[in-house]
Amino acid sequence: MIEFKQIHKSYRVAGHDVPALNGIDFQIGAGEIFGIIGHSGAGKSTLVRLINLLERPSAGQVIINGTDITALDAAGLRAQRQRIGMIFQHFNLLSSKTVAQNVAFPLALAGEHGKAQIKARVAALLARVGLTEHADKYPAQLSGGQKQRVGIARALATEPQILLCDEATSALDPQTTQAVLQLLADLNRELKLTIVLITHEMDVVRRIADRVAVLDAGQVAEIGPVAEVFLHP
Ligand code: ADP
Ligand code: ADP
Secondary structure (H helix, E strand, C coil), X not given: CEEEEEEEEEEEECCEEEEEEEEEEEEXXXXXXXXXXXXXXXXXXXXXXXXXXXXCCCEEEEEECCEEHHHCCHHHHHHHHHCEEEEECCCCXXXXXXXXXXXXXXXXXHCCXXXXXHHHHHHHHHHHCCCHHHCCCCHHHCCHHHHHHHHHHHHHCCCCCEEEEECCCCCCCHHHHHHHHHHHHHHHXXXXXXXXXXXXXXXXXXXXXXEEEEEECCEEEEEEEHHHHHHCC
């Protein structure tokens, strides 16, 4: 469902091309939990940002459900981005909005839903992530694990098929990490959600990913089922 075809990406820095990805060529299947692991600077963020076109490749194609998203026009891009949710290490919640308002925000932006519809959807999402009684609190009143649950509810608001997780548990303690990973694994099963998870923590990948790609200096050093890749480090 997500296919990287001969992806190259460099950043232009002070008149020079700094390579970030050098010939990325693999596929992520529908419904998979796919881990991307590697040292800092390996190209993980760049790769994930290509999926929702926060970055464009310098060469190559990103094909999602048969569509080359690098060729989309502005309207196509907007629609495509609604099919992809993202969560972040530092949650990226809006601090002046309540939990419920944060979750409602992408629905309001999409502009396709009535007030009653948004309210019902927000209530269902908050119930699913276990935050019903915190709906009217502000992010500063929540624990890290609760904030990431808000992030997950917000990311799922527009019913995306793909959830991108950028170091989503790196700011959490081990126990909270375990609970958030369990929630992600449950959502993967319930919603047939494809999850792409980038992390520098092998343990995270080992616990929930089906397959993993190890990135090194902008290339795939290894790819395969988690058990195989970690057996042959
Ligand atoms: P990772 O997520 O694995 O740490 P990144 O994708 O962030 O790797 O970075 C890959 C390479 O691209 C690094 O050399 C980094 O310095 C460079 N890079 C990333 N983002 C930018 C940017 N916006 N401008 C210039 N260089 C960047
Ligand atoms: P409005 O824009 O109608 O004044 P707010 O700015 O207070 O509403 O909240 C934005 C959206 O967040 C609302 O449309 C509503 O759907 C949702 N919302 C706010 N509080 C709750 C709640 N406790 N439960 C469910 N949804 C809520």
